[in-house]
Amino acid sequence: MEMELEMELGSTVERLADAAGLLEQAVERLAQRHNDFAVDAEASIGRIVATVVRQREAELEEKLAAAEAQIAELKAAAASVPAEVTHGRKTLPVSMVNLLAKQGVTVETMEAGAVDAALVSLSVEQRIAVKAQLMRSGLLG
Amino acid sequence: MGHSEGLHRRSAGLAGWSELAGRRDGLQGAAGLEMRAMAVEFPVVHGHPNRLPFEGVLTLVDVASDKAPSGAKGHRVVLTHAAAEAALPSLLGMAVDYKAGWDGHDARQKCGIITAAELDGQKLMVAGYLFARDFPEMEAKIQGSGLASNLMGMSYELADAHVADMRAQVWTLTRATFTGAAILLREKAAYRSTSFRVKRPASAGRRVAVAR
Numbered sequence: 001m002e003m004e005l006e007m008e009l010g011s012t013v014e015r016l017a018d019a020a021g022l023l024e025q026a027v028e029r030l031a032q033r034h035n036d037f038a039v040d041a042e043a044s045i046g047r048i049v050a051t052v053v054r055q056r057e058a059e060l061e062e063k064l065a066a067a068e069a070q071i072a073e074l075k076a077a078a079a080s081v082p083a084e085v086t087h088g089r090k091t092l093p094v095s096m097v098n099l100l101a102k103q104g105v106t107v108e109t110m111e112a113g114a115v116d117a118a119l120v121s122l123s124v125e126q127r128i129a130v131k132a133q134l135m136r137s138g139l140l141g
Numbered sequence: 142m143g144h145s146e147g148l149h150r151r152s153a154g155l156a157g158w159s160e161l162a163g164r165r166d167g168l169q170g171a172a173g174l175e176m177r178a179m180a181v182e183f184p185v186v187h188g189h190p191n192r193l194p195f196e197g198v199l200t201l202v203d204v205a206s207d208k209a210p211s212g213a214k215g216h217r218v219v220l221t222h223a224a225a226e227a228a229l230p231s232l233l234g235m236a237v238d239y240k241a242g243w244d245g246h247d248a249r250q251k252c253g254i255i256t257a258a259e260l261d262g263q264k265l266m267v268a269g270y271l272f273a274r275d276f277p278e279m280e281a282k283i284q285g286s287g288l289a290s291n292l293m294g295m296s297y298e299l300a301d302a303h304v305a306d307m308r309a310q311v312w313t314l315t316r317a318t319f320t321g322a323a324i325l326l327r328e329k330a331a332y333r334s335t336s337f338r339v340k341r342p343a344s345a346g347r348r349v350a351v352a353r
Binding site (some may be wrong): 043045046048049050051052053057 | 218299314329
């Protein structure tokens, strides 16, 4: 009887020790998360201009960010498409060609840097449209 | 506008302090209010056709902006006094610009230069010159047709702003670098209490020295 009690007590102590160990680990993890959170809380912002944010502008910025994310996804997906599927076809609507030509970019000389530079003067909406069209046409890799 | 007028006036009054030009100076005000100022000294050119002095309140420090500035992801911001003071040197020599419609910045349309900056209580005041010959429409529009000077304000442009807590409702900027400023309609500025005005051409060649 006494032996059984001793065994039970030993088992309980063992379980308690395990629980204490787990608690210690949890506390360590929580402390680590707290530190990470504190680091995240402080950040540097690239550019702030003390003019009122226009609602429309904010919406368009969000759309542009979403479009750029989509472009990145499409790029990744396009990398897996065999060349024979597209047959190297690269076409662009005339309106887009004209718009780019007005900005001094020709389809033949097109490269990402030139396009970005050329699109600076366009509105955010136009930039989204042009970039999306170029991506669809396969002219912008 | 009396406060900003003081920057040029006091500058002229302290013109003999040329040895302080280009240095930061902190002085104790009569009411115990400490002010910090910096300026670059330009040589006097009487009747310079392309220098039109201006003065203005660029922003307020330790005060939350009335609206969220562009780039602050919808947060209103507070530029701390310490951050503004530390950033004063970065303000000198930066350009002022304006945008058609007077509703924002056009960093490529630089129409003037900031030559002096001063923290006066919660006001960060600046002075400098507009390129009046190069931008004749500026003076005409600000002083004349429709846009009374009391409607005009200023807006700063900051880079590398350090936000103390990104999760805070109002962002506190504890460190930043000024990269420019704009002249715009006060109602378009994130701080409604900014101001801007040009000064009489007669004082265009006046020396700008460090002031408090």
